[in-house]
Amino acid sequence: MxxxxxxxxxxxxxxxxxxxxxxxxxxxxxxVADDGKITARDVLKQNSDADILMYKGRIYSNMTEVEWFEQKNEQYIKYNLIGEIEKQSTNSIGFNDMTATKLPVGTKVHSSREVDNDKELGILIVEFEGGYLYYMQLLEG
Missing domain, CATH: 1.20.5 (Single alpha-helices involved in coiled-coils or other helix-helix interfaces)
Structure with a gap:
């Protein structure tokens, strides 16, 4: 017993x-090992075909053809050239600044501002095939 x-x-x-x-x-x-930021892994886990890029450790998603954004995108203009896409990858491992899932290497990326304001926004404007694409910073919450 x-x-x-x-x-x-x-x-x-x-x-x-x-x-x-x-x-x-x-x-x-x-x-909060990633400081509460959305990571490439988070996005690609939900949508392996996502059109994203990383800048300053933040993930930006292509919003160009999102209906509510199409009505507003004319109020955003290119501000400063911040760089060019350095790497294209759909693998979240090694997804660093200036890496994109869809944009080719060498694509120019600009910060943006509103037409009547000099303050930079959480939107990047990308020169692509003679036009512009708009990428919005993804925020957690």
């Missing part, structure tokens, strides 16, 4: 430790 009680105690202890470790891993996994 004592032997069975010891086994039960050992099993309870083992499962309590296992539960504690699992709980800590779950909490750590839900932490």
């Amino acid at each position: 004592i032997r069975i009680n010891k086994l039960i105690t050992i099993n309870k202890t083992f499962f309590n430790i296992l539960f504690t470790i699992f709980s800590l891993m779950l909490i750590a996994g839900c932490g």
